[in-house]
Amino acid sequence: MTSVSNWRNPMIYLILIIGGILMVAPIYWSLISSLKSPAEVFDGKWLLSMNRLYFQNYVDVVKLLPFGRFFLNSLFIAISITILQVFLSSLAAYAFARLRFPGRDRIFLLYLATLMVPGQVTVIPLYFIIKYFGGIDQYAGVIFPAAFTALGTFLLRQFFMTIPRELEDAAYIDGASRFAVYWKIILPLSLPALATLGIFVFINAWNDFFWPFIVLSDTQKLPLPVGLTKLATAHASDWTRLMAGTMIALLPALLVYIIFQKFINKGIVLTGFK
Amino acid sequence: MPRIFKSQQQRDRWIAYAFLLPNIVGFLLFMLGPIIASLVMSLWRWDIFTSPTFIDWDNFFEIFSRRSGVWQYFTNTLFFTLSVPIGLALALFFAMILDQPLRGMGFFKTIYFLPVVSSAIAVAIIWQWLLNKDFGVINMLLTKLGLSPVDWLGTPLLAKISIVVMTVWKSLGYNILIYLAALQGIPDELHDAAHLDGATSWRRFAHITLPLLGPAHLFLFITGFISTFQLFGPIYVMTQGGPLKGTWSMVYEIWWKAFREFRMGYAAALSWILFAVIFIVTLVQWRYAERKIHYS
Numbered sequence: 001m002t003s004v005s006n007w008r009n010p011m012i013y014l015i016l017i018i019g020g021i022l023m024v025a026p027i028y029w030s031l032i033s034s035l036k037s038p039a040e041v042f043d044g045k046w047l048l049s050m051n052r053l054y055f056q057n058y059v060d061v062v063k064l065l066p067f068g069r070f071f072l073n074s075l076f077i078a079i080s081i082t083i084l085q086v087f088l089s090s091l092a093a094y095a096f097a098r099l100r101f102p103g104r105d106r107i108f109l110l111y112l113a114t115l116m117v118p119g120q121v122t123v124i125p126l127y128f129i130i131k132y133f134g135g136i137d138q139y140a141g142v143i144f145p146a147a148f149t150a151l152g153t154f155l156l157r158q159f160f161m162t163i164p165r166e167l168e169d170a171a172y173i174d175g176a177s178r179f180a181v182y183w184k185i186i187l188p189l190s191l192p193a194l195a196t197l198g199i200f201v202f203i204n205a206w207n208d209f210f211w212p213f214i215v216l217s218d219t220q221k222l223p224l225p226v227g228l229t230k231l232a233t234a235h236a237s238d239w240t241r242l243m244a245g246t247m248i249a250l251l252p253a254l255l256v257y258i259i260f261q262k263f264i265n266k267g268i269v270l271t272g273f274k
Numbered sequence: 275m276p277r278i279f280k281s282q283q284q285r286d287r288w289i290a291y292a293f294l295l296p297n298i299v300g301f302l303l304f305m306l307g308p309i310i311a312s313l314v315m316s317l318w319r320w321d322i323f324t325s326p327t328f329i330d331w332d333n334f335f336e337i338f339s340r341r342s343g344v345w346q347y348f349t350n351t352l353f354f355t356l357s358v359p360i361g362l363a364l365a366l367f368f369a370m371i372l373d374q375p376l377r378g379m380g381f382f383k384t385i386y387f388l389p390v391v392s393s394a395i396a397v398a399i400i401w402q403w404l405l406n407k408d409f410g411v412i413n414m415l416l417t418k419l420g421l422s423p424v425d426w427l428g429t430p431l432l433a434k435i436s437i438v439v440m441t442v443w444k445s446l447g448y449n450i451l452i453y454l455a456a457l458q459g460i461p462d463e464l465h466d467a468a469h470l471d472g473a474t475s476w477r478r479f480a481h482i483t484l485p486l487l488g489p490a491h492l493f494l495f496i497t498g499f500i501s502t503f504q505l506f507g508p509i510y511v512m513t514q515g516g517p518l519k520g521t522w523s524m525v526y527e528i529w530w531k532a533f534r535e536f537r538m539g540y541a542a543a544l545s546w547i548l549f550a551v552i553f554i555v556t557l558v559q560w561r562y563a564e565r566k567i568h569y570s
Contacts, residue, residue, distance in 0.1 A: 012371055013378075019368055020385045023446070027388060029411050030400045044414045092297040099290035100283055107294075114305045118504055118552060120528050121545040124538055125311035126304060148300035178289045207393040209507040214533065225395040225507070232399055232511055239403060250396040257391040261384060264391075268448070269455040 027250070034058070034243035041240050057244035061231070064241060067248050069220060070227035073139075074249075077212070077223050078205040080143045085201045086194055089152030094182045096153065097160035098168075108157075111150045119210065127214060141215045142223075146205060152197055159193040160186060196267035199260050206253055224249040316543035321536045333543035343519070344527065344544070348551070351523045353434045354505055357441040358498040362491070364442065365449030370483075372450065373457045383454075387447035394444070398508035401440045402427070430520020433513050437521060440512075441502060449494055456490035457483070492563040496556050503552055524548050 033041055037054045061067055095101070096108050126145060127136075135141025167189070168181050176184070187194070209225040216222055222230065231245045257264060316333055320326035337344050368386065372379050389397060404412050405426035413423035427433045460483065468478045506525045509515060515522035515530075528548065532541035 009374075009376065012374065012376065015371060016368075016382045020382055023386050023389065023443070026400050026404055026443070027392075030403060033403065042409045044411065088296055088300070091293045095290045095293035099286045099293065101287040101290040104290070111301065114301070114309070116553070116556075117305075117309060118500070118545075118549055120504065120525055121312050121542075121549050122305065122308035124532050124542050124545070125308035125315065127532075128311075129303060129308065144300070145304045148297060148304055153297070178286070182293075203391055207391075207395075209393070209395050213507075225393045228393075228395050228399065229507075229511055232395075232402075239406075239409070242399060243403065246396045246399045249393050250400075253391050253393065254388055257387070258384065261387075265383070265387075265451060268451055 030243045030250075031247060033239060034247050036240060038238075038240050054240070057240045058248070061241040061244040061248070064235060065227055065231050065245070066220065067224075067227065067245055070222055070224045071248060071252075073221060073227075074206055074223040074225075077139060077142055078202050080139070081146045081205040082198050082202045084143065084147035085149055085152055086198050088147060089149065089197070090156050090187065090190070090194065091182075092153045093156035093160055094186060097157045098186075099178070112154060115150050123211070123214060130215060135215070137216055137218050137221065139221060142212045146208070146211065149201075152201065155197055156190065156193060159190055163189055192263075196263050199256070199263055200267060203253055203256060203264075206256075312542045312545060315539050316546055318539040320538045322538060323536070326539070329539070333540045334547075336540065337544055337547055343522075344524075344547070346519065347522050347524050347527045350434065350519075350521060351503055351505075351525075354437060354441065354523065355499055355502045357438045357445070357502055358495060360438070361442040361445055361449055361498065362494055365446055365494075366453055366487075368446070369450045369453035369457055370479075372454060383447075383451070386450055389444045390447045392444070394507045395511055397440065397444050398511040401436070401443075401508075402512050405436055427513055428517060430518050433517060433521050437505070437508060437512065440508065441505070445498065445501075449498070452490055452494055453487065456487050460486050488563065492559065495559055499555060499559070500552055503548070524551075 032046070032048050034057055035048055035053045035055070036043070037056070040054070096104060130136055130141045130145065135144070163186060168185055171181050171185055207225060212223050213226050213229070216226060219227075219230070228245055228249050231242060235242060317328060317330060318326040319329045319332070336342055372382060404410050407413065407423065407425045407428060410426070412426070416423055424432065426436045464482050465478055468482055473481070504525055505523060506529065509521050509523055509526050513521045515526050524544070525548065528541050528544050531537045531544065
């Protein structure tokens, strides 16, 4: 392709800016709606003066429903799922990538095949399994079913296969066990892959709705998206506070994305993970 | 050395099982077990309060009968998948632009990606606010342009369109990113050669870029289709399946039957119908693509 020199093509920028405005405007509009007083929210103004920001909405929404608590619940659930999923996937991935055992490839395929089955097929029996173990309305009932994924195992297996075996052979000659090699050589060498997987799992767990919505009903235990639906159904026309609650759920994920975006973009391209 | 190697291999087997143990337990308990249980449940009538009765294929007969309404829920769901071709065409357009070696492209990629990492529930509430009949900003803008305001979520067709628009908006950045990666994999020489042969830019696009993006099209079509078929949260927040069941999707019906009417067997049967539909459509797309795609 012939290279185009910088800033030469105003048409391209015009299109990109229009597209960009369409992408950001809904979020921006909601953000300023959350900073207007209930009397001003219908005024249709796109700009706010800095000294008129109405933070009272955030104070109010925390009183209506325990949003601070929702935030901590989300954090606890998402971090637990992330640690468990990354650790458990790495264990299985190591076995599939490096160890020989009968039926390995067939088990691996069966594992991958489950990715095809939509969550709705398993959700009803899963509900009763979790109920049997006393996990309904418990954090554990949300966390454990989400801790196992074939996708994480698949991604880490692919990464482990790219690590040169010579690094491990030296350790075996020194008498290291399989577990020591996994723990002291494979994992440290895979930190970028583990971090990428971890960020994805975290964002997905943070935004997850369907399963926590089914399992949890105690208001004190809800994560943000489920708590948000409570607010949306109970205070449907209380727009300023509703927007404040929405921002509490939205902004942390955006922040994580902006901080880690290089990792995330690379990871998505490699894996197609959403 | 060979002797040691052999005993190492035998030990490996047990070590491997130890490594896999937690995953196997989780897999049986949370995946394979529920899949089998769901198959079995689909042949029973069970309302969780009384003991289940075996009713053979009756749940499936009921699903396929006219009074179940499933056909309407299926066509609603199909309508939502309009977001896939529309979204992909837009994404390809923006990806072609963002692929140029110009300054500031990274900034735009970031901006376009923000909705992707947002919670679907938060996005649904935001769009509900934008689309609000009386105070929504979209109607405010329409009024300023001298048009009459529209009750976006008030009629079945407009509510469906609103959900399609929201879905396109939310997934655009993801689709762009995948297309960009695929575009960067197309060797420049192909374009240069076509350029020398005097091919117009439209012909270069139609005969080089578009066909070589085959695998990306296929991937995005299938994943987009599957995720739209499973849309639940936004519908629950924005329309509760209404108005007049106009946005009542297959997944919404499964949830309703299972957790509102407690008809567990019927809902399980329906979930297998959903799976069958997803499976067949994926297979058809795959087969169709196999004949057309050029893998490089």
